Amino acid sequence: MSELFFSRARLRPGHERLGPILFPDNPAARMGTTHRLVWSMFPRELSERPFLYRENAPSHAAGPTARCELMVLSRLAPDDAEGLFDIETKVFAPVLRAGQHLRFSLRANPTTQKSETDADGRRKSRRYDVVMAALKSVEKGAARAEARPGLIQTAGLDWLKRQGERAGFRLPDPESVRIDGYEQFDVDPENRRATRGRRAVHSRLEFEGTLEVTEPQAFLRQMTEGFGRARAFGHGLMLIRRG
Known part of the structure; x- marks a missing residue:
């Protein structure tokens, strides 16, 4: 590297x-x-x-x-x-070893891809932020507002666990990971990139907690590449320090 x-x-x-x-x-x-x-x-x-x-x-x-x-x-x-x-x-040359615990902070644009059927009956893949994908199963209104804080935590945590499986780390105490700061941004206020009436919007979550390195080289490689999407716009950089 x-x-x-x-x-x-x-x-x-x-x-x-x-x-x-x-x-x-x-x-x-x-x-x-x-x-x-x-x-x-x-x-x-x-x-x-x-x-x-x-x-x-x-x-x-x-x-x-x-x-x-x-x-x-x-x-x-x-x-x-x-x-x-x-x-x-x-x-930047951290010395990492398997089993090492690190404090981390991450601001990310976490998304998931879902397959949907369009009006013509064709299957297409569409990307959602993980919180909105989870909220789609909840009826709009008071129920959705009530479910939102819990879904931010669970959807964010599930996404972070999946990142760890690919990137050489695990969460030794998932319940202690703090997840907040959920915001959505209109990244195209002049509506130049809208597709079929859909505005160009992305979201972000803030993660803080402790991770355990399982594969040092894979973890360092992913740190270099970043986590999630919208990396060109201030997302995906994980900050680490010894716990």
């Missing part, structure tokens, strides 16, 4: 007033601007995205400056030619 870099980028002192512009309040707009900001730290001639990233609010900041930190895992060391950010970069 090629060398990896983990970087933390913060707005430089004196640039704090740019926070509301670079990190606007509208979630879809913020995903778009942070995506472009991170891309600006890498060579323009690249044909493939060499990074995962996550926008984080530093605990010591408040107001506009609370949206001024980016964490980036990349195959190339980032460079801010525009001088907007202070970037701290180190080689």
Whole structure:
């Protein structure tokens, strides 16, 4: 596996007033601007995205400056030619072993694929976020609102367990994993990508807890590739530390 870099980028002192512009309040707009900001730290001639990233609010900041930190895992060391950010970069080379317990934090766009029959009787595959897929079986109204918190937990946990089966980790205490922050975003407010009246929407969940590494190489490989979808827009980067 090629060398990896983990970087933390913060707005430089004196640039704090740019926070509301670079990190606007509208979630879809913020995903778009942070995506472009991170891309600006890498060579323009690249044909493939060499990074995962996550926008984080530093605990010591408040107001506009609370949206001024980016964490980036990349195959190339980032460079801010525009001088907007202070970037701290180190080689990412965790020493992992089977049976090791790690604390983790993950912001992801978890989805599942379902086969459906269209109006012409043809079977087609459609992708749903895991919470909406679970809610489809619950009658709309008060029952759905009541079921929603529980389904966020169970659907999110099932998705994370499946990720672990493929990615070399397990959850030693699944019930202790915290899952929240369920939000849906209209990623196409101008409706340019709508298909048959369906808007371009994606969702996210926040996961925090403890995992056990079962296959170190598989786990590190998946960390590099990211978890879930919408990885180009601030999802899929798993942060780990020793428990």
